[in-house]
Amino acid sequence: MDAAPPLPPPAIEQPAPYQVSYGLVTGRAAPGTRRVVVSANGRVLASKPLRGRRFTLRVELPTGELTVRVTNQDSSGRGSARVVRNVYGLPAAGRPRVVRDREDRRLAQRLRRLTRAYGGTGAFYVQSLTTGQGAAWNARARFPAASTLKLAIAAAVLEEHDGVPSPGSYVGGLLREMIIPSGDAAANELEVWLAGSTSAGSHVVNGLMQSIGMTDSIMYGGYEVPRSVSARIPVRVDEQPAFGVGKYTTAVDMARLHRAIWLASGNRGPLREQQPGFTAADARHLLWLLAHVRDTPKLDRSLRDDRGVHVLHKAGWINAARHDTGLVFWRGGVFVASVMTWSPSGAGPGSDILAGRVAASSLQRFRRLAR
Numbered sequence: 602m603d604a605a606p607p608l609p610p611p612a613i614e615q616p617a618p619y620q621v622s623y624g625l626v627t628g629r630a631a632p633g634t635r636r637v638v639v640s641a642n643g644r645v646l647a648s649k650p651l652r653g654r655r656f657t658l659r660v661e662l663p664t665g666e667l668t669v670r671v672t673n674q675d676s677s678g679r680g681s682a683r684v685v686r687n688v689y690g691l692p693a694a695g696r697p698r699v700v701r702d703r704e705d706r707r708l709a710q711r712l713r714r715l716t717r718a719y720g721g722t723g724a725f726y727v728q729s730l731t732t733g734q735g736a737a738w739n740a741r742a743r744f745p746a747a748s749t750l751k752l753a754i755a756a757a758v759l760e761e762h763d764g765v766p767s768p769g770s771y772v773g774g775l776l777r778e779m780i781i782p783s784g785d786a787a788a789n790e791l792e793v794w795l796a797g798s799t800s801a802g803s804h805v806v807n808g809l810m811q812s813i814g815m816t817d818s819i820m821y822g823g824y825e826v827p828r829s830v831s832a833r834i835p836v837r838v839d840e841q842p843a844f845g846v847g848k849y850t851t852a853v854d855m856a857r858l859h860r861a862i863w864l865a866s867g868n869r870g871p872l873r874e875q876q877p878g879f880t881a882a883d884a885r886h887l888l889w890l891l892a893h894v895r896d897t898p899k900l901d902r903s904l905r906d907d908r909g910v911h912v913l914h915k916a917g918w919i920n921a922a923r924h925d926t927g928l929v930f931w932r933g934g935v936f937v938a939s940v941m942t943w944s945p946s947g948a949g950p951g952s953d954i955l956a957g958r959v960a961a962s963s964l965q966r967f968r969r970l971a972r
Contacts, residue, residue, distance in 0.1 A: 608633055610683040611656075611673045618687045619768060620885035621866065621892065621913075623696040626658045626671060631681075634673035638680075641667045641690065662690035664911055664930070689892045691911065695935035697867025700733035702833035708966045709736035712959055719955050721944030722840045726852040727963045730860060731934030734970065736963075737853060740836035743817055744941045746848035747917030748783045749855055749924055750806070750820050755780055755890070756862065757806045758791050759883035760876045780890040780915065785824035792823055799823030810854070812875035813861045818850040842922070842943035852939040855926040859937050862887055863928055888913055891927065899925035900938055902957025904964065907931075912960070921945055923952035929960055933971045936963055 608631040616622035626639050630651055637656045639647040646660040651673075662669075667688045674680035708727070716723040716738055724742050728735030755776055759765070766773035772794065778787035792802025799822050806820040836853045864870025865884035872879050891913035898905060901912035914927025926939040940959050942952040 607679055608673055608675055608681050610681045611637070611671050613671050613683050613685055616669055616685055616688045617765075617882065617885070618685055619765070619889050620882065621689045621691050621888040622662060622667075622669075622885070623691050623867075624660045624662045624693045626656070626660060626669070628656060628671065628683075630654045630656055630673040633675045634680075635676045636674040636680075638672040638674065640670045640672075641688075659693065661693055664690045664692060664909055666690075687889075689889050691930050692909070692932050692934075694731065694933055695930045697864045697869050698730075699864070699869060700730060702728065702735065703733050704834045705734040705736050705966065705970075708734070708963065709738065711962055711966070712736055713738045715955060715958050715962065719942060720951055721942055721946075721948060722842045723943075723955060724839075724852040724939075724941045725959050726834070726836065726856040726939045727936060727959065728834060728856065728860075729934060729936045729967045729970075730863065730928075731936070732967070732970065734967070735834045735936075737834050737836045739839040740853040740856075740939075741817060741851050742838045742841045742941075743849040743851055744842055744924065744943055745919055745922040746818065746820075746850040747919045747922055747924065748785075748788075748824075749850055749915055749917035749926055750818065750848055751779050751783065751788050751917075752855075752858055752862075752887075752891075752915045753806050753810050753815075753818070753820060754788055754791055754795075754802070755887055756858070756872065756876075756879060756883075757795060757802075757809045759887060760809065760879040761795060761805075762883075765882050765886045777890065780887075781893050782895055783916070786826045789823040789826065809876060810858070813857060813871040815850070815854040815857055818854045819848060821848045852926075852941050855924075855941075856937045856939040859926060859928050859939070863935070863937070888928075891915060896925075897953060899953045899956040900927055900929065900940065900960040902953055903961035904929070904957075907964075910964065918948070918952075920947055923948035925953070925956040929964060931964060931968070933968060936967055938963060
């Protein structure tokens, strides 16, 4: 008797390439499948019996860059696999959820001392997205936005684009260039793609920001290219930098944007509600891009050697202003951090040091509270 043909490989919905994953594995197995096996980077994470063909598993992924393999097996143990590369694993404790905001006064005092010691004008907003505890100072003061608002351009582009753009496509390539090395020309091209010109593209981006509560942020035209949401954590203006007309944003607005993208990656929050074209897959792709940002150490300055900590961030800088904003994932959860600085004589490495100290102090505090 001839042997039965091998099972065809499963169809995998999540995780997807060039996206982050919190450990959700979903898809459809081949007819005759009796068991599904999930492994990552060669290590088996789950082996579960299957009834029917649909499968949904939650596994504890290793964090960082992964290759995920899903195998379906028949009753005799024979099977075939589908491999998903370029997945960025994040801790299950960092899965999107909605939490109630609460001020942590001890953290606020510690971070305010750090920020007041900076030589120019500073601002911060940090919040644990796992427990809701957070702190802010000068968080509604407007700073020159520099490249931080490229994240909002990316969200607007993904909202308009039909599906996650492939890495080799025109839009996909520009998104990578704009976010990972922070390309100014790519940002301008994407604004033109959005609405025909940089000024019209800025109008679209401003609409998206307004829709999620970023009321103190403006995308003002394109970038010069050289030739060749919470009242429970008090936010106010304590020291307003003096600068001219142009793009601006605040520490709390940038925290809102990162939090909205994170929530959208779990199909939640204001971006999904107000911008229906921005899908959970779009958010997971945008977080994947942020995980690959190439920049001098800022928020991650003191965390680079902390095993299991991952910083997904977008910085911005001009001569007088230097900022970093992003999401910090660790085994116990995730927090958002936004640190902005201004110095008329020039914002330099001291700004990066401040961002690193704010992130490290916040992580220390949130870890302690989680015990």
